[in-house]
Amino acid sequence: MSSVLFIALPLLFGFATPLLSKFGKNGVAFTSTALQLFLLFLAFSLIGDKPYIEIISIAPPLGISFVLNKVSLFFVTLFTFMMVAFSIYYLSYRKTDAYKNETKFFILLNMLLASAIGLVLSSDIFNVYVFFEIAGISAYILTAYKKTPSALEAGIKYLLTGSIASIFLVFAIILIYLNIGSLNLAIIAQDFETLPHNIKVFISILFLIGFGFKVEIFPLNFWVSDVYEGSTALVNSLFSGIVVKAYLFAFFHILYLFLPSGEFSTFLIYLGAISMIIAEIVALKQTNLKRVFAYSSLGQVALIFTAFALQSIDAIQGALFIILAHSIAKIVIFLALTTIEKNYKSLDINVLKELNAPFLRVVIVIAMLSLLGIPLFAGFIGKFLVLKAFAVEQIFPILAIIIIASLLEAVYYFKLIGFMFEKGDRKDKIKVDFTHKFIFSLLTFLILLVGITPFVISGFLLDSANVMLDSISYIAMLVKG
Amino acid sequence: MNLKRDISTSTFSGFALSASLIITFLNVLLNNIPVDIKRVGDELLKLNGSEGVANAVTTVVVYFRGFDTLGEIAVLFIASLGIGLMLDSNIRCNLKAESNFMLKTASQLLFPIIILFGIYVMVYGHLSPGGGFQGGVIIASGVLLLLISHKEFEVPHSVITLIETFAGISYVLIGLIGLVVLDKFLGNFLPNNISDMGLLLSGGIIPIIYIIVGIKVGSEMSMITQNLIKRSDDV
Amino acid sequence: MIGFIILSVFIGIIIIAFSAITQKKLADSIILFMGVSLGSVVLFFIFKAPDVALTEAVIGAGISSLIFLMALKHLGEKK
Amino acid sequence: MFEFFNQPEVIKIVVTVGSMTLFFVGLFGLLTQKHLIKIFMSVAIMETALFLLFIGLIYKQSALAPILTDNQQGFINMNDPVPQAMILTAIVIGMAVLALGVSFAIEYYKLTGKTDIDEITSLRN
Numbered sequence: 001m002s003s004v005l006f007i008a009l010p011l012l013f014g015f016a017t018p019l020l021s022k023f024g025k026n027g028v029a030f031t032s033t034a035l036q037l038f039l040l041f042l043a044f045s046l047i048g049d050k051p052y053i054e055i056i057s058i059a060p061p062l063g064i065s066f067v068l069n070k071v072s073l074f075f076v077t078l079f080t081f082m083m084v085a086f087s088i089y090y091l092s093y094r095k096t097d098a099y100k101n102e103t104k105f106f107i108l109l110n111m112l113l114a115s116a117i118g119l120v121l122s123s124d125i126f127n128v129y130v131f132f133e134i135a136g137i138s139a140y141i142l143t144a145y146k147k148t149p150s151a152l153e154a155g156i157k158y159l160l161t162g163s164i165a166s167i168f169l170v171f172a173i174i175l176i177y178l179n180i181g182s183l184n185l186a187i188i189a190q191d192f193e194t195l196p197h198n199i200k201v202f203i204s205i206l207f208l209i210g211f212g213f214k215v216e217i218f219p220l221n222f223w224v225s226d227v228y229e230g231s232t233a234l235v236n237s238l239f240s241g242i243v244v245k246a247y248l249f250a251f252f253h254i255l256y257l258f259l260p261s262g263e264f265s266t267f268l269i270y271l272g273a274i275s276m277i278i279a280e281i282v283a284l285k286q287t288n289l290k291r292v293f294a295y296s297s298l299g300q301v302a303l304i305f306t307a308f309a310l311q312s313i314d315a316i317q318g319a320l321f322i323i324l325a326h327s328i329a330k331i332v333i334f335l336a337l338t339t340i341e342k343n344y345k346s347l348d349i350n351v352l353k354e355l356n357a358p359f360l361r362v363v364i365v366i367a368m369l370s371l372l373g374i375p376l377f378a379g380f381i382g383k384f385l386v387l388k389a390f391a392v393e394q395i396f397p398i399l400a401i402i403i404i405a406s407l408l409e410a411v412y413y414f415k416l417i418g419f420m421f422e423k424g425d426r427k428d429k430i431k432v433d434f435t436h437k438f439i440f441s442l443l444t445f446l447i448l449l450v451g452i453t454p455f456v457i458s459g460f461l462l463d464s465a466n467v468m469l470d471s472i473s474y475i476a477m478l479v480k481g
Numbered sequence: 482m483n484l485k486r487d488i489s490t491s492t493f494s495g496f497a498l499s500a501s502l503i504i505t506f507l508n509v510l511l512n513n514i515p516v517d518i519k520r521v522g523d524e525l526l527k528l529n530g531s532e533g534v535a536n537a538v539t540t541v542v543v544y545f546r547g548f549d550t551l552g553e554i555a556v557l558f559i560a561s562l563g564i565g566l567m568l569d570s571n572i573r574c575n576l577k578a579e580s581n582f583m584l585k586t587a588s589q590l591l592f593p594i595i596i597l598f599g600i601y602v603m604v605y606g607h608l609s610p611g612g613g614f615q616g617g618v619i620i621a622s623g624v625l626l627l628l629i630s631h632k633e634f635e636v637p638h639s640v641i642t643l644i645e646t647f648a649g650i651s652y653v654l655i656g657l658i659g660l661v662v663l664d665k666f667l668g669n670f671l672p673n674n675i676s677d678m679g680l681l682l683s684g685g686i687i688p689i690i691y692i693i694v695g696i697k698v699g700s701e702m703s704m705i706t707q708n709l710i711k712r713s714d715d716v
Numbered sequence: 717m718i719g720f721i722i723l724s725v726f727i728g729i730i731i732i733a734f735s736a737i738t739q740k741k742l743a744d745s746i747i748l749f750m751g752v753s754l755g756s757v758v759l760f761f762i763f764k765a766p767d768v769a770l771t772e773a774v775i776g777a778g779i780s781s782l783i784f785l786m787a788l789k790h791l792g793e794k795k
Numbered sequence: 796m797f798e799f800f801n802q803p804e805v806i807k808i809v810v811t812v813g814s815m816t817l818f819f820v821g822l823f824g825l826l827t828q829k830h831l832i833k834i835f836m837s838v839a840i841m842e843t844a845l846f847l848l849f850i851g852l853i854y855k856q857s858a859l860a861p862i863l864t865d866n867q868q869g870f871i872n873m874n875d876p877v878p879q880a881m882i883l884t885a886i887v888i889g890m891a892v893l894a895l896g897v898s899f900a901i902e903y904y905k906l907t908g909k910t911d912i913d914e915i916t917s918l919r920n
Binding site: 535 | 804807808811812815816818819822823826827852855860861862863864869870871873875876877878879880881883884887888891892894895897898899901902
Binding site: 717718719720722723726727729730733734736737738742745746749752753756759760763764765766767768771772775776779780783784786787788790791 | 797799800801802805806809810813814816817820821823824828830831832833835836837839840843846847850851853854856858859860861862874878879882883886887890893894897900901904905910
């Protein structure tokens with residue numbers, strides 16, 4: 001089996017939808033979900049395989065190739081799983097409240113999945129740029145999909161920041177090609193150290209600005225909360241669960257390759273820490289649930305950023321744990337918010353006071369506790385590993401900042417939990433149908449499973465962290481061909 | 482230019498900010514003007530001889546970096562989808578003024594020539610400058626001419642969608658056939674003799690893919706222009 | 717001679733670009749933007765990149781300007 | 796006098812300074828202009844500047860365009876085709892994003908009547 005199928009099949013699906021829509025109303029919906037399920041099985045079947053290079057047209061280092069190793073397989077599986085969960089949720093959601101022009105919605109979902117996987121797998125920097133753009137464009141359209149003024153406003157903001165980001169990324173790629181003469185990540189990684197210091201710093205800064213917009217790092221994250229507020233909660237689950245994770249991995253994967261000695265490590269750590277603390281402070285005074293969770297996403301992403309920036313195996317393992325926990329928790333929360341919004345037509349923070357849905361309440365609380373990093377929930381082990389790594393490196397200011405940020409996070413999460421269990425008038429009871437119950441239970445079960453028995457996956461994640469940091473064997477694999 | 486009159490603080494600060502940024506850029510770039518080094522392009526040029534395609538850029542675009550082109554097609558596809566979604570209206574064309582006789586006749590006269598030129602650029606993409614993207618956009622510009630000159634003309638939506646679907650599917654399928662036959666996606670599985678270089682039928686799958694790209698780009702750009710123009714007339 | 721042509725075309729497109737940006741009337745600035753694209757077509761041609769020149773001619777000067785003109789028709793002049 | 800400009804180093808300096816100045820014009824427009832069309836135009840100008848920088852710095856005066864014609868012996872002494880292919884891709888992608896942005900702007904204008912970037916602030920903060 002070959003890893004290019006992860007990208008080729010969603011593209012094929014996208015191109016073929018006009019034919020599929022001839023098979024009736026549900027044809028596209030079911031084909032899309034079936035395709036994603038197939039990709040999930042494909043991903044599972046690849047676990048345990050050796051690192052594998054997929055050649056496109058011509059062997060590396062001349063051409064484009066895809067590298068499937070442990071860490072990229074982790075992300076591929078995660079994204080496919082998230083998309084499957086989302087699709088199954090949506091299959092039931094669409095019966096009552098379908099999106100307009102649904103075929104287009106399904107195409108966008110599959111394109112988003114394909115581009116996120118492409119960002120993770122590709123070993124060619126210009127190809128990374130192409131996937132960067134595909135993911136961006138699908139996300140812009142998904143943001144503006146509802147065509148309300150706020151959705152369009154968010155779409156315009158997202159698109160403008162995205163195109164500025166891509167300009168800086170193109171600039172960096174141009175300078176890399178001019179100075180190194182190759183686009184293959186391995187060759188660039190070999191020669192990057194030998195560049196003159198000026199140009200090296202310059203390329204790194206351009207690269208940081210280009211990806212900084214997308215990995216939502218301070219001060220380039222001003223657009224994030226608007227985008228989350230403008231788009232629907234349904235789509236936000238994808239932004240938080242898939243898109244930003246793909247960009248994060250691509251950024252740090254390339255960073256580790258180019259700068260294995262970690263020259264900007266301290267700078268990036270403090271950048272992440274600043275974004276984390278700012279996001280958590282701003283989250284305190286938000287009154288819209290989508291915005292609250294947007295800022296909470298920013299905080300978590302900044303924590304992952306900080307952990308990745310340390311460039312130590314423990315921290316990376318922790319970051320991968322946090323990515324897993326955060327993706328699951330955020331998809332649970334945003335899908336639950338979608339159900340709430342559909343029933344109560346509002347996502348103001350006060351809606352939680354009148355929430356009448358015991359099942360959803362429990363699910364949301366579990367997801368929040370996991371985000372907080374309470375023991376026995378999935379988020380704990382990741383945060384613990386990250387804290388341990390910083391303690392080992394004796395960077396105590398960061399330790400303090402992470403703990404303060406967690407406390408701030410606890411303040412507003414417990415405020416929300418308090419709202420949910422407050423005594424008072426309740427609205428009509430929300431009926432959660434069977435499919436949704438199944439999805440929510442599955443995801444919360446995963447949260448608890450990872451939380452209580454982290455060892456089922458920690459070995460795999462430790463290997464992944466090793467692979468991610470090990471630039472030498474990555475280079476050797478590609479250069480040898 | 483009346484710059485003096487409306488120069489304001491924001492203009493000035495914008496000017497200062499961008500100027501300082503650019504001076505930094507220039508400082509770095511001018512001190513490190515890249516010298517001629519060995520580039521991947523030189524090796525690709527050498528390899529290009531064995532593909533039997535006269536235009537090296539076409540080989541690089543369609544074959545050596547073929548996946549970028551697939552991604553690019555996907556970008557155009559999604560963008561055209563998004564534009565269709567945004568400007569989706571059932572309001573019929575209703576031009577403010579009937580276009581005059583001269584414009585109508587001239588566009589009828591020019592349309593076949595533009596289409597022919599577009600097809601030429603598309604089909605000869607592997608032998609001369611040009612190719613699928615350029616040819617496709619030229620065809621779309623011919624359609625644009627008809628759209629603005631003929632009130633009643635509309636791009637036949639269903640036919641175009643069918644053509645586009647066909648082109649998209651065959652692009653990915655050609656890639657998958659390469660995967661099956663040569664064990665590499667988009668591998669060149671058709672005969673491509675060097676002796677055929679310069680002939681229309683040379684280069685294996687490369688001209689075929691470029692024509693498919695041209696069809697796809699042409700139909701997508703026609704739909705984009707149609708969407709933009711259709712909407713503009715109901716203002 | 718070729719170097720001097722490059723220099724003058726560069727100076728030309730910079731001036732055109734600046735006036736396109738600062739122009740009050742949007743229609744004028746769109747026409748000037750087409751000028752920028754055309755100038756870069758000339759440069760690409762001089763730099764021996766005929767494929768890029770052709771692409772820039774049909775996309776930069778053609779379709780992009782069409783898109784801007786259509787946007788102008790919808791959005792109207794600045795209020 | 797004209798020979799002075801023909802030296803490869805001078806051409807490289809001219810290309811660098813010229814395209815960076817064009818980039819500056821785009822950046823200036825991005826920072827100071829308010830109308831959405833002008834902003835998209837500034838972005839397009841910045842992109843064009845980068846493409847000019849790339850192709851201009853790759854350009855060798857003695858080399859030929861990377862297309863084989865009748866009186867040539869083979870693919871030797873040609874300009875690098877890879878940057879040209881990359882720029883071709885980047886131009887099309889830039890145009891797609893531009894068209895999408897314009898369609899967002901049109902739809903937004905239909906709904907609210909606003910085209911000024913400073914007025915697009917209905918979402919809080």
